[in-house]
Amino acid sequence: MLSSDQEDLRLLRESARTLFERAGGSGRARKLRDASGGWDSDMIGELAGAGVFGVTVPEANGGLGMGLAAGGVIAEEVGRVIAPEPVVLTIGLSLGLLRRLRPDHPKMEQLINGETTLAVAWQERGPGGAPADATCRYADGKLTGSKAWVVGAAGSHGFLVVAGGQNGPVLVLTEATADGLSVDKRVQADGSSLGELSFSGTPAEQLAEGSAVQDALAEAISDVTALAAAELVGLSDRAFEITLDYIKTREQFDKPIGSFQVIQHRAVDLNVMLEVAQACVREVLAQMDCETVPKIRARLASRAKARAVTAAKKITRDAIQLHGAVGYTDEFDIGLYLNRALVLSAWLGDDVYHRRIWLDAREEEGVAQ
Amino acid sequence: MTDWNAMSDAEFRKEVHQFFETEYPEELRHLPHRPKFAEIEHWHRKLHTKGWVAPAWPAEYGGMGLNAAKLLIFYEEQQRGGVNRGRDMGVQMVGPLIIKFGTQKQKDYWLPRILSCEDIWCQGYSEPGAGSDLANLRTRAEIDGDDFVINGQKIWTTMAHDASHIFMLVRTDPNAPKKQQGISFLLAPMDQPGVDVRTITTLSGETEFCEVFFDNARTPRENLVGELNKGWSMAKALLSFERIFIGSPSLAQNALGQLESFARGRGAYDDPVFRDRFAQAALDVEDHAALYARFADQLKRGETLGADVSMLKIWVTECFQRITELMIEAAGPDGGTVGPLQVGNVSVDVLASFYKARPTTIYGGSNEIQRNILSKAVLGLPD
Ligand SMILES: Cc1cc2nc3c(=O)[nH]c(=O)nc-3n(C[C@H](O)[C@H](O)[C@H](O)COP(=O)(O)OP(=O)(O)OC[C@H]3O[C@@H](n4cnc5c(N)ncnc54)[C@H](O)[C@@H]3O)c2cc1C
Numbered sequence: 145m146l147s148s149d150q151e152d153l154r155l156l157r158e159s160a161r162t163l164f165e166r167a168g169g170s171g172r173a174r175k176l177r178d179a180s181g182g183w184d185s186d187m188i189g190e191l192a193g194a195g196v197f198g199v200t201v202p203e204a205n206g207g208l209g210m211g212l213a214a215g216g217v218i219a220e221e222v223g224r225v226i227a228p229e230p231v232v233l234t235i236g237l238s239l240g241l242l243r244r245l246r247p248d249h250p251k252m253e254q255l256i257n258g259e260t261t262l263a264v265a266w267q268e269r270g271p272g273g274a275p276a277d278a279t280c281r282y283a284d285g286k287l288t289g290s291k292a293w294v295v296g297a298a299g300s301h302g303f304l305v306v307a308g309g310q311n312g313p314v315l316v317l318t319e320a321t322a323d324g325l326s327v328d329k330r331v332q333a334d335g336s337s338l339g340e341l342s343f344s345g346t347p348a349e350q351l352a353e354g355s356a357v358q359d360a361l362a363e364a365i366s367d368v369t370a371l372a373a374a375e376l377v378g379l380s381d382r383a384f385e386i387t388l389d390y391i392k393t394r395e396q397f398d399k400p401i402g403s404f405q406v407i408q409h410r411a412v413d414l415n416v417m418l419e420v421a422q423a424c425v426r427e428v429l430a431q432m433d434c435e436t437v438p439k440i441r442a443r444l445a446s447r448a449k450a451r452a453v454t455a456a457k458k459i460t461r462d463a464i465q466l467h468g469a470v471g472y473t474d475e476f477d478i479g480l481y482l483n484r485a486l487v488l489s490a491w492l493g494d495d496v497y498h499r500r501i502w503l504d505a506r507e508e509e510g511v512a513q
Numbered sequence: 514m515t516d517w518n519a520m521s522d523a524e525f526r527k528e529v530h531q532f533f534e535t536e537y538p539e540e541l542r543h544l545p546h547r548p549k550f551a552e553i554e555h556w557h558r559k560l561h562t563k564g565w566v567a568p569a570w571p572a573e574y575g576g577m578g579l580n581a582a583k584l585l586i587f588y589e590e591q592q593r594g595g596v597n598r599g600r601d602m603g604v605q606m607v608g609p610l611i612i613k614f615g616t617q618k619q620k621d622y623w624l625p626r627i628l629s630c631e632d633i634w635c636q637g638y639s640e641p642g643a644g645s646d647l648a649n650l651r652t653r654a655e656i657d658g659d660d661f662v663i664n665g666q667k668i669w670t671t672m673a674h675d676a677s678h679i680f681m682l683v684r685t686d687p688n689a690p691k692k693q694q695g696i697s698f699l700l701a702p703m704d705q706p707g708v709d710v711r712t713i714t715t716l717s718g719e720t721e722f723c724e725v726f727f728d729n730a731r732t733p734r735e736n737l738v739g740e741l742n743k744g745w746s747m748a749k750a751l752l753s754f755e756r757i758f759i760g761s762p763s764l765a766q767n768a769l770g771q772l773e774s775f776a777r778g779r780g781a782y783d784d785p786v787f788r789d790r791f792a793q794a795a796l797d798v799e800d801h802a803a804l805y806a807r808f809a810d811q812l813k814r815g816e817t818l819g820a821d822v823s824m825l826k827i828w829v830t831e832c833f834q835r836i837t838e839l840m841i842e843a844a845g846p847d848g849g850t851v852g853p854l855q856v857g858n859v860s861v862d863v864l865a866s867f868y869k870a871r872p873t874t875i876y877g878g879s880n881e882i883q884r885n886i887l888s889k890a891v892l893g894l895p896d
Binding site: 267272273274275292293330331332333334338395396397398401404406407457461464465468469471472473474475479480482483486487488489490491493494496497500 | 646649669838854855885
């Protein structure tokens with residue numbers, strides 16, 4: 145399968161970090177949030193220029209063919225500067241679906257080139273507000289029904305929608321400006337939004353149908369889940385750095401607060417938590433590149449997300465505590481990291497959810513014996 | 514004047530419950546933010562007419578004169594009904610201090626104005642360099658004729674942008690041999706040219722706290738409470754009162770109730786893993802209440818509370834935080850969504866609770882500081 149060696153990954157990390165830092169680091173995320181809560185389309189172009197979106201797409205289909213391990217490197221860098229661009233979404237989900245189902249489709253190239261962004265609408269909301277079975281229908285070229293929790297709905301040019309068709313599930317493409325489509329935005333902690341889409345006879349183009357759609361969706365979800373875990377690891381890494389700097393410099397009782405043993409131990413615990421998460425997620429991504437059985441890939445992805453969310457929760461919460469009141473302000477960046485962690489943790493399932501999935505999968509595979 | 518303490522607990526609870534149930538404006542129940550006074554003024558007037566603004570103050574000063582047991586019931590019902598505490602820094606913090614250390618003239622002047630909210634107070638203790646190490650404060654007050662002249666800066670001053678007065682700790686003797694000496698407790702009007710208030714936005718986008726700058730601000734000498742240079746021990750006496758107050762079960766109880774109805778509506782409640790964690794949280798709250806009652810009894814017997822009261826705050830604030838994490842968990846894919854989440858006919862603002870829980874382990878003496886206190890003053894561990 146696709147894989148890249150450590151040296152390639154190191155170089156990729158370096159260039160991604162330089163690109164994001166030159167663009168303004170986390171300060172850029174703050175500016176964008178304050179401006180509109182969206183992302184910067186010039187940045188999408190720059191990222192595309194660096195090959196970011198096609199990183200896991202085979203070379204034959206216009207990508208870099210570097211595998212998920214490389215996707216994870218980019219995701220970590222996105223996390224470090226809490227970049228609002230839909231990088232993980234595009235690599236993992238939009239291209240994850242298209243490259244499996246329709247590598248020939250012109251949208252592939254447009255996504256890789258950064259000319260377009262497509263959000264993926266695959267979940268639906270049930271009566272209690274929780275996820276429910278799909279009822280959104282596609283017939284005679286038109287979509288009817290609704291979809292929930294669509295990440296990137298606000299800025300995307302169109303949607304890849306998973307719906308029920310005449311011969312089983314279908315993947316269809318609809319433009320953001322299509323007739324009969326309305327998008328209800330729900331603001332997230334980090335200023336981004338989730339879209340609740342409703343379709344009433346919305347024209348859409350069918351891209352694929354049948355069980356292949358379900359299979360590709362499951363695989364793409366495994367990919368994007370593991371990449372979201374990597375984004376959380378990058379986020380936690382930077383949140384920890386910021387905190388470490390702070391406790392070294394903030395003085396109370398005539399000493400840096402980092403000289404108090406309690407604080408030192410807390411910092412060490414967070415660091416251990418971070419290193420475990422980073423090791424786990426990087427290992428998972430490398431294994432997923434070599435693994436072909438979808439169920440095992442799904443289990444691996446759950447392992448990564450469970451660990452990354454656990455670590456990010458602990459690190460961002462403790463980071464606020466160690467900052468004291470300044471940590472509770474918007475002025476200090478650490479709060480941006482907490483807010484982004486809230487959003488990334490809830491996306492695609494939190495730690496509790498993934499621990500459950502992981503255990504179920506493990507039993508099913510008979511790993512326990 | 515009703516002698517509330519003579520009532521049975523059950524009778525008293527019923528009376529309080531009924532009042533909050535029928536009189537409290539529905540649109541103000543479980544407010545997710547700290548209101549400005551104007552928003553709750555109408556309610557405050559009702560409470561004032563009823564004579565219920567200051568449940569803990571002695572009746573002779575216009576309070577309800579509740580003993581500890583009744584006070585506990587009062588706060589429980591207040592929380593249960595989602596009744597906003599209002600702008601209560603005057604009632605909770607300055608009032609008790611004036612009652613304890615103020616002159617008759619100060620009592621006669623300030624206390625009625627606190628009750629009527631003619632004056633609205635904020636607490637000016639913390640400074641950029643004086644957080645956990647409060648005694649490090651530098652804001653100066655110098656005597657000039659009949660006034661004190663104040664120079665310096667306070668920070669994290671909750672609702673200072675909606676306050677008419679500030680009670681503050683200031684340095685009146687910079688040459689005192691110890692940091693804790695040479696600090697005085699002063700009252701000052703905010704509405705004057707030498708006072709500049711700038712709001713600070715919190716990470717949830719609220720403007721709850723402020724920076725307050727003093728540039729030759731003035732306050733009459735008679736606004737010194739207690740003795741000059743003796744402010745530290747007075748403020749500390751008040752802090753132990755604050756500690757039982759923020760150590761009370763109410764915030765956690767309230768959050769637990771919200772968690773339960775939310776989780777039932779969302780279906781999380783049927784999940785065995787969630788149930789175990791919910792039961793853990795529920796028992797953490799219930800058992801904390803048992804410990805709280807022990808301290809409350811101590812107060813009821815007229816004893817002063819020791820340093821061990823800190824354990825209430827540690828337990829309940831951390832429990833509150835865990836409960837709000839469970840809310841986020843129960844919200845699943847909505848766990849990062851801002852604003853009220855609707856389930857059936859209940860609506861719960863999950864992130865508002867989460868944000869509210871975060872600073873409870875920071876303010877009122879951070880939980881690390883509380884642990885330092887317990888390890889030294891209670892466990893007697895060496896330095
Ligand atoms: C929402 C909110 C409202 C507030 N409202 C007010 C108000 O109205 N008026 C007012 O005067 N103040 C107010 N405060 C300020 C509050 O009292 C301070 O935040 C608090 O005293 C902690 O100080 P600090 O924020 O400077 O943190 P620091 O003292 O800098 O502490 C940073 C971290 O170091 C830890 N630490 C510090 N010293 C030690 C030690 N010796 N051992 C171990 N750990 C240590 C702390 O626990 C914390 O985790 C408010 C704060 C918040 C968050």
